[in-house]
Each structure stands twice: as C-alpha cells, then as structure tokens.
Amino acid sequence: MVEEGSRVLVVLPHILPNTTLQRIIEQTVPFLRKWQSQLDVVVIPEFKTSFQLDSALGKMYSVIRDVLLRYEMINSGVNVIFNNRHFAKSSLQWKVGLLPQGSTFDTWQLELENGQCHKMEHYALHEDTVERIVGPRDASEFRVTALGGTFDHIHDGHKILLSIAAFITSQRLICGITCDELLQNKKYKELIESYETRCSHVSRFIELLKPNLSVELVPLKDVCGPTGKVPEIECLVVSRETVAGAETVNKTRAERGMDRLVIHVVNVLGGREEDGWSEKLSSTEIRHLLQTSHPMN
Template sequence: MKVGILLHELGNLETGSLVNLFSQLLGDLELDSKSQLKIILTDTFRQSYNLDTALGRLYSSSRDYLLSKDLYRISIDVLIQQFSINDLQLDWLFVPEETYGSKFTHKNLRVFQQPNSSSCNNTLTNSSSDFEKYKVSALGGTFDHIHDGHKILLSMAAFVTSSRLIVGVTDQDLLVNKKYKEFLETVDQRCNNVKKFLTLFKPTLRVDIVLIKDVCGPTGTVPEIEALVVSRETVQGGKLVNKTRVEKGLSELNISIVNVLGGKEEDGWKEKLSSTELRKRDMEMGQN
C-alpha cells in the first residue's frame, strides 16, 4: 500500500503533535512491511536550515509512530512538491481541508484538519536563500539499507544544488570491517536506491554516482565541485577533503552541514534506525 500525506505551513509544530497526527491518519489503514509513506510538503523553502528542521521532525515523528506498530521496514519519503501527485500512484491520499481539499479527485481521498502552526519560513527570514546556491555539489556515504538519515542528507544536497550532484558510494572492498557485513547490500543495490530517491525528490537534477575507493573519493580530484554536504558527525572528513584539495592545487570546498539523521530534536536528530541496526534485524529474522 502506498500512502501520501500533504502538509503545509509546518512551522514549529512539535514532534509529539506530528506523531498524534500520523496516528490519527494512518491508524485505520492495514499497513505492512511493504507499504510506503510519502509525505509531501507544499511550503516554499528558501533556506536549508528550515528544510533541515522540517525533514528532521517529519522523519522522526512518522518513524516513531511506525515503530510503535512494529513497522520499522516501511519506507518513508519526505518530498518537496515538484511533481504531479498522480505520478506517485498512491493508494490513499490525505490532504488538509483548509487549502487543498477541493483540488483533488483521488479515488481514496481523505480530508483532515491539520493542527495550527506558524509558517516554517518565519525562521531566519533575514538570511539569504541558499536554495540551489551551488551548481555542482558532492556528498558521500555507504548508503546501505537506505534509511531516513540517508534521505535527509541526500535531500539537503539536492536542495542546495542547481545542476549536478556527485554522490560517492563506498565500494564493497572498503566495507570488510562493517558489523554484520554478510547482510550488506550489493554496491548496485546501494547505488540504485540513491538514484531512485534523488529522482523522486528532485527529478530535474543530474545525479552522477561514483564508487569511493579511497578516503576522499571524487571530492579529492574533481575541480568543478563547489560544495561538500556532510552531516554534523562527519565535519572532520570535510576538513580532510579540503586539505587534500589544497595539496593538489584545487580550490577548497564550501562545507554545507546537515543537522543529522532523523531521531528526536532534543538529541540532535540522532538517527533512529542506522544501517547497522537494520542489518542486525536482518540477521535476527534469518535466525528465527
């Protein structure tokens, strides 16, 4: 089952209120591990700070609800509306009645009252926009069992990039020391999942996926890259990349820091489901 929820003017709506909203909307549906949840934001974002905050809250609160139902395998995608809703081929669509209820004729349409909140764009309104600030950006990771934290990182990279996003995906040879390595996805699976999500999030963006075979990957050699997108936990890696580029006579990259990977706001969006945890659950399921 594929379910879509439209949200607008998310503002400072607290995580607890969002969990209650997802419980209200999804509680009657017969979801299973193969179901998909698409959350579509209709707000216009100008600053990555605001989008980062919104993504953290939405992935965290929707995942909290699904975990309470033992539905940890359900895929969640939080999207900025840059496409026709019909392209998502949803089985169910939930829309706020205040603004959007009369605009859709979906066969399984439910209209709901969204909790009141101030606009998400009230924060940092005096700051300049960094939407599509860089023509070419890059990021890297393993992207095994692609999860909410990966999707936040990829979303933020797509947001600040106007033309070309280079994604380094760690080659299999560098993963021999990973925990539960026998449950790692193949490099083709990991690359395909990255491509699939970015095509959904920003279909106009050129995405080049490059295998990482050393510490820096393409960021250490590609001169046209302007920015490197990292999570707050991997800022030191960005500094190493810039050191390497300077040594090679290349320009330093602007480092764009994402506030970190799902979870709760009060713990710094610490990731709720890591790739290691997902591989561990695969192992446990295989033993039962």
C-alpha cells in the same frame, strides 16, 4: 519487501506541530500495515533556506519514525517531499491519499482524481501554528555539489543528507557510494545491500525530490573519492559527525592545486555529539534489527 505500487500519500499545508503531525501519521498506520506501503509526505510551502529545511526534515522524520516504531513497523519507507510542485503529476500510484480539509487543496484533489490515487481521505486541523525559521537563502546555490556514504538500507538520516544536497544544487550532484570491497569488516555484513541496490535506492529517492537534477553515482574507494579529482565541485555536504573527513578532502584538493570546497554541514538524526553520536540512526542498527526479527540460518 515493500511493493513499489503500494504507496500512501499525506499532503501537509505547512510544518505542523509535533502532536498534530503525530495524529495525522497515526491515521496512515492501518493502510501502511495492510499493504506494507511506502509513505510519501508532501509539504506544500516552498523552502528558501537549507537551515529551515534541515530543521523541518529532522523534526518530521523523527516524529513519523517514532509513530511507526511504536507499531513495530521498522521496514516502512518514508519519503518527505518538498519544493516539487509537479509531484502530484508524477507517474506514481497511491493506494490512499490523506489531505487536509478545506478548499485550498481542491487543486490537489483534481490532480489526483485521474486514477493516480485509488482512495481519498481527509484530516482536520485544529490549530494553525506555522514554524518560522530564518536563515540565508541558499536554494540551488551551487552548480556542482558532492556527498558520499554507504547508503545501506537507506534510512531517514540518509534521506535528510540527500535532501539538503539536492536542495542547494542547481545542476549536478555527484554522490560517492562506498564499494562492496570496503564493507567487509562492517557488523552484520551478510545483511549489507549490494552496491547496485544501494545506488538504485539513492537514485530513486533523488528522483522524487528533484527530477531535473543531473545525478552521478560513483564507487567510493577512498576518503576523497571524486572530490579529490573533480575540480568543478564547489560544495561538499557532510553530516556533523564526519566534518573531520571534509577537512581531509580540502587538504588534498589544496595539495593538487584545486579550489577548497564549501563544507555544508547537516545535523545528525538522533544522538548527541558529547557521547559520539552513539544513539544516531544508523545502517548498522537497522541490520541488527533485521537480524533480530528475521534470524538467518
């Protein structure tokens, strides 16, 4: 189990090329392994469009996870933080902070020198390639947004989904979390986290991203959940392989005299649509890996 106080911080000046990001993450491996740490990766530039954010998060989580898996560190938690200027002033404590060389980041050093970060190190940038992706500006576009899922052993795919939902929401995010009763037929069900644990992980992650956002966690007992009952919801965030369920939600809302929801689709992390997303990152695969590495009696 990762200690909450054992965290490693990486600050990025912009979205870096894959090889550069890989090199930087490799520098964190000794610290992550020594302390069984969480890794917080903070991206400085502010995102304006969810299209750009979705692309950037997919790339960063994939590169970071590939590095960690190479070192067989399947339990290391990763959080990519964005659009949160006050993150450095949070109550979090980091064992070590990794910052780019250069006077641009003196402010971050000053903010972190108050004991919040026990050790400071730097990395060099040998190129300055900035990824530019255009798209409609939709930050905080919807007052009330909803999404749903099991969120067992919260993983990078979950975090991208939650990140996009928080990004496009200005006031209230309603998150349906599948109740324990509906998970009895899941593979490796003995390793499924409790409803309370799953709620806690979702809540803590959104707090890292957007601490002022009102978050409501509700038990999900059917396909629609709160989207079939709460008229104020404006948008439903889904991953690409669950779009059909979103259409069911809109059909139900129409039958009940409520406005249809805007369906915001987030890319799947891993896998391809042609093969049914068979290689996507999933909680089932994580439970399988946990069972393999720590067989239960």
